[in-house]
Amino acid sequence: MPFANFKVPEKTLTQKQKEEIVTRTTELYVEIYGERARNNTMVLVEEVADGGWGVSGNVLTLAMLGEATPNDTGDA
Helix, strand or coil, rough: CEEEEEEEEEECCCCCHHHHHHHHHHHHHHHHHCCHHHCCCCEEEEEECCEEEEECCCEECCHCCCCCCCCCCCCC
């Protein structure tokens, strides 16, 4: 079963953007493996709490990155 796990800072994607990640990732697996992959592809979009991630040994926050929360968080 193809599986993709996206970890993103929480509240930075709208519901529509998360749906697009799922749809486009599934289509990529179908392109690579063929139509047989469609019904077995699992895509997980995980939202990581602010300050719960980092790069190069430094904890990052949305404030540090100047990120804005999307207007349409939908079912975040």
